[in-house]
Amino acid sequence: MQQWFIDFAERIDDGDPIYLACEECGTTALPPRSVCPECGTRTFEERSLSETATVTASTTIFSSIPAYADETPYTVVVATFDEGVRLTGQLRDADSVEPGETVTVDAEERDDGWLVTFSPTG
Amino acid sequence: MTVQIAGVASTEFGEHPDSSTRELFTDAALEALEDASLSVHDIEELYAGNFIGDLTDDQAHVGAMLADYIGAREAASMRTESACASASSAARSGAQAIAAGDADVALVGGVEMMHASGLGEVTDALANAADNEYENEAGLTFPGIYALMAQAYMREFDADQEDLAAVAVKNYENGTTNPIAQRLEETDVENVLDSPPVATPLNLQDCCPITDGASAAVLVSAAYAEEHGLETTVSFEGSGQSSDSLALQDRPDLARTRAAERAADQAYDSAGISPDDVDVVELHDCFTIAEILAIESLGFFERGEGARGAVEGETAVDGRIPVNTSGGLLAKGHPVGATGVAQLVEITKQLEGRHPNQVDDPTVGLTHTVGGSGASCVVNVLRAGGE
Numbered sequence: 062m063q064q065w066f067i068d069f070a071e072r073i074d075d076g077d078p079i080y081l082a083c084e085e086c087g088t089t090a091l092p093p094r095s096v097c098p099e100c101g102t103r104t105f106e107e108r109s110l111s112e113t114a115t116v117t118a119s120t121t122i123f124s125s126i127p128a129y130a131d132e133t134p135y136t137v138v139v140a141t142f143d144e145g146v147r148l149t150g151q152l153r154d155a156d157s158v159e160p161g162e163t164v165t166v167d168a169e170e171r172d173d174g175w176l177v178t179f180s181p182t183g
Numbered sequence: 184m185t186v187q188i189a190g191v192a193s194t195e196f197g198e199h200p201d202s203s204t205r206e207l208f209t210d211a212a213l214e215a216l217e218d219a220s221l222s223v224h225d226i227e228e229l230y231a232g233n234f235i236g237d238l239t240d241d242q243a244h245v246g247a248m249l250a251d252y253i254g255a256r257e258a259a260s261m262r263t264e265s266a267c268a269s270a271s272s273a274a275r276s277g278a279q280a281i282a283a284g285d286a287d288v289a290l291v292g293g294v295e296m297m298h299a300s301g302l303g304e305v306t307d308a309l310a311n312a313a314d315n316e317y318e319n320e321a322g323l324t325f326p327g328i329y330a331l332m333a334q335a336y337m338r339e340f341d342a343d344q345e346d347l348a349a350v351a352v353k354n355y356e357n358g359t360t361n362p363i364a365q366r367l368e369e370t371d372v373e374n375v376l377d378s379p380p381v382a383t384p385l386n387l388q389d390c391c392p393i394t395d396g397a398s399a400a401v402l403v404s405a406a407y408a409e410e411h412g413l414e415t416t417v418s419f420e421g422s423g424q425s426s427d428s429l430a431l432q433d434r435p436d437l438a439r440t441r442a443a444e445r446a447a448d449q450a451y452d453s454a455g456i457s458p459d460d461v462d463v464v465e466l467h468d469c470f471t472i473a474e475i476l477a478i479e480s481l482g483f484f485e486r487g488e489g490a491r492g493a494v495e496g497e498t499a500v501d502g503r504i505p506v507n508t509s510g511g512l513l514a515k516g517h518p519v520g521a522t523g524v525a526q527l528v529e530i531t532k533q534l535e536g537r538h539p540n541q542v543d544d545p546t547v548g549l550t551h552t553v554g555g556s557g558a559s560c561v562v563n564v565l566r567a568g569g570e
Contacts, residue, residue, distance in 0.1 A: 066316035090433070091317070098428070118338075118437055120330035121383045122322065126310055127303040129322040137323045139331055139432050147432040149321045160338055174320055 062174030065093040070175030073168040078112065080146045081105040089145040113182055114140035116162045117147060128173065138179045140164050150177030186278045187408045187415035188565065189401040190219025191528040196396040196516035197365040198298045204233070204240055205252040208294035211397035211521075212253045215290070219401035220413060223253055226401075227286040229260040230276045232269030232293030233520035235308040239300045255290070264520075266312035266554030267469065269293055270398065271523025271561035274550075275422045277402045278563075287407035292399030293521035305393055309519065312555040314430035326390055326470065328431055328556045330382035333472035335437035337384065340487035344384050347471040348375035349493035351388050351513055354468060357500065358510025360539045365392055365516035375471075389471040391511075396518030398525040417534045420547070421456075421564040423449025429558045440557040443480035450549070450562035451482075458482035461564075462545035463533045464504060465526035467553040468511040474498075477551050478506060481562070500540045508533065508540040523561060526550035534567040 069092050072078050081090045086100040096103050119138045122129075129135065136152035148166065152158060164179035192214035199207055208231065216223060233245045242248065243262075250260035263272040270293030277289035297305050310319045313328060323331075336342060352371055358364035370388055378387040408415045425445035428434050434441070451457055458481060466481070468474035475489040483504045484492055492498040498506035509515045509529040512522060530548035532538040548565045 062320060063316055066320070118331040118334045120327050120334060120385075121380070122324055122327045122330075123380045123382065124302075124306070124326065125322060125324055126307045126319065128307075130303055132322070135322060137321055137327055137331075139437070149317055149323055149430070149432050151322055160334070177321055 067175055070168040070177060073166055073177065076112065078110040078166060079107050080110040080142070080144055082108050091146055091148070110144055110146070111142050113163055113165050114142045114148065114179070116158050116160050116164055117141045118160060119152065119158050121157065138164065140179055148177055150179045153178045154180040185405045186281045186419040187403050187405055188417040188419060188531050189221065189403045189408065189413050189415050190215045190217070191400045191531045192218055193363050193398040193525050193528045194396055195363045196394050196518060199296070199395040200298065202395070204236055204242065204245070204294050204296050205248055207296065207395065207397040208249050208292065209253050211292055211294070211399040212290060215399035215401050221288065221401060223255045225288045226255045226258045226290045228277060228280050228289040229255060229258045230263055230273035230289065230291045232263050232273045232523060234264060234266055234269050234295060235311070235519065236295070238308040239296060239305070265559040267467070267519045268523055268552040268554035268559045268561045269520045270525070271550060271552035271563060272424065274400065274524055274527055274563055275424060275561055278419045278422060281402055281404050287404045289402045290399060291402060292397065292524045294397035295518035295520040296395050297393045297518065298395050302393065317430045317432060324382060326385055327382040329470040329472055330385045331431060332437050332476065332556065333384055336472060336475065339438055340490065342490040344376055345372055346490040346494055347389055348372040350468060350471040350474045351375050353493045353499060354507050354511040354513040357508050357540050358514025361510050361515055362539065364510045364514050365394055366510065366514040385470055391469050391513050391517040394516030394518040396516055396521050396525065398521045398528050400524055400527055400531070416567065417531050418566050418568060419563065420566040421450050421454030422562065423447060423453065424561045425449070427558050429555065431556045438476065439486070440476050440480045440553065440560065442557050442560040443477060443551060443553065443562070446560040446562040447481045450564050454564040454566070456547060456564065460547050461504065461549050463508060463530060463542045463548045464506045464551065465509060465511070465529050466506060466551035468507055468513050469517060469553070471513070473553065474506065474511070481549070481551055500542060505542045508538060508542060523550060523552040526552065527563060527565070530565050534565055
């Protein structure tokens, strides 16, 4: 696991998640991107990211890669933050979620790195 | 300078426990050369797709290895890798070398041996096409990624699992008459829906199998064909390739493959055609939803209309736009690093009028190959008519 992702996940775990916003055109992105894919400038600045997001899509995985083979079935969620960025993580505290539901982002430390998680809010 | 297809071949797709990456590729390459009436010593450039050999075989430097083992040690050789679109990149590179006047004879192809490793290891290796930190580390598999795309599509356009299943039913049926195909049994919608879940809403029969296979094609310049009296009947007419964000999460619309749209536009421009001119298509149906997204990206259906392609028979062998008459990746099989040239082999046979599921007198054929969840796409256009 790359150090930049460990740093990113630890900020989530600390309750202080971040994202990147282009000072030139406003496009939003996630680390470790340095060039804006929209305007091509290298003017991303770090900003504070919300801790809640909206479910865009989810899937329950029954056949997995070795690292998660003993944990099936589990659900992976892509959620969209108000700031515009999307993040992929595993669902916690529920068996399923519907698109449009609000979830809270968190991070778990595992033997081999960090895992982003989402839990239904309230 | 026009590029001609002088010979094509694919091995049988399925399990080859007694073969290996270098042996299986040799089988396809020598058969394609025989089909072209050329010898290995005529090859000036070799481009070969191979995606996960580093992991399954502990072997990189695959271009030189394949050149060595087919007996073309003097040729310029290179492995191309753009995940599951690796062999289409190989074909495109070979055609570009000839079109630029840098070579007269290029062997293009691909090979993948996927059965030698366990299912878990292969799934892990294939996941390398996704974003390791943002996707794989979250436990997202490739079926999982396409499942997310399927859910987004079904929700946006009110499609259902029956619509997805219709793609599998059509392609399985086509596969039953293709002698190289891996899956030789038909299925029906009920069977697809009853097959075990892999990543909801995709079931086992929505997913292509794990495949050993190799394919090869001999590309030559028109001048070389004429000079050497080669009877070529198909030309490599145009090509397009584009990229997109590596991770699905970075795309504004999960149910849309923009790299494919851009690659198709480029390919149509370079071949001087429009989607209406295409008579037969081999496209990247690694999962049922992928065929639906592809026929929209290629301009055969409006966005949101692709789900009715298989349901209403429009993509059948005798339909308005025949898609995956070979059985596609779903039934023919998907040796990932070979697929793009395997598609080219099938289209060449269609344009030569010798395909087991022959379309009525096709003139223009197209291949569409996707790497990852759509971060790479290559579209190649072939036309009947040679030297």
